[in-house]
Amino acid sequence: MQLTTIMTAGFIALMALAPSIHASEPAPSGAEQIHGRWLTESGNLEVDVAPCGQALCGIVAKVLANRSMSAPGNEMQAVDSTPALGMTILKDFTPAGDGEWEGRIYNRENDKTYSCVIALIDSDQLKVRAYKGLRLFGKTQIWRRVSGAAEQK
Numbered sequence: 001m002q003l004t005t006i007m008t009a010g011f012i013a014l015m016a017l018a019p020s021i022h023a024s025e026p027a028p029s030g031a032e033q034i035h036g037r038w039l040t041e042s043g044n045l046e047v048d049v050a051p052c053g054q055a056l057c058g059i060v061a062k063v064l065a066n067r068s069m070s071a072p073g074n075e076m077q078a079v080d081s082t083p084a085l086g087m088t089i090l091k092d093f094t095p096a097g098d099g100e101w102e103g104r105i106y107n108r109e110n111d112k113t114y115s116c117v118i119a120l121i122d123s124d125q126l127k128v129r130a131y132k133g134l135r136l137f138g139k140t141q142i143w144r145r146v147s148g149a150a151e152q153k
Helices: 002-022
Strands: 036-039 045-052 055-063 088-097 100-107 112-122 125-131 138-145
Touching: 045 088, 055 100, 088 112, 100 125
Parallel strands: none
Antiparallel strands: 036 045, 036 138, 045 055, 055 088, 088 100, 100 112, 112 125, 125 138
16 A cells, blocks of 8 residues: 555656646747847848747848948958858847847857847847947947748748
8 A cells, every 4th residue: 555655646746747847938028029030230131030949049031141240341251151041140048137138149250159138129120239248348230120021931
């Protein structure tokens, strides 16, 4: 009888844990407002921002141009020869409070990854601030929401 009691107690304990083991956590609050397709400030790329696991990521959905961000007026010479289309350039963005999301952004032009904060300015503008070390030492871009992106997929 003791074995049956121990097995029953173990089963009850396992069942109590089951909802936390199997329940998938919903996307963090506010994520759906950032979801969608965004045009980078340089006009080079359209980036789809969507959940990836418990975070948000941004994947290049369309390549429009190849302008340099570090040398305006010139063509970009990417250090990373991987094609941009399909590349994840925004990674691991999680809520940071006050409508901001923190994660990392990848720059093909110099093959470096930077800390990054994103936040909606309004429904059609996304502030993207990449930095190294302190936010004070960074660069802010404004990305614009691509209208009609659902039809472009």
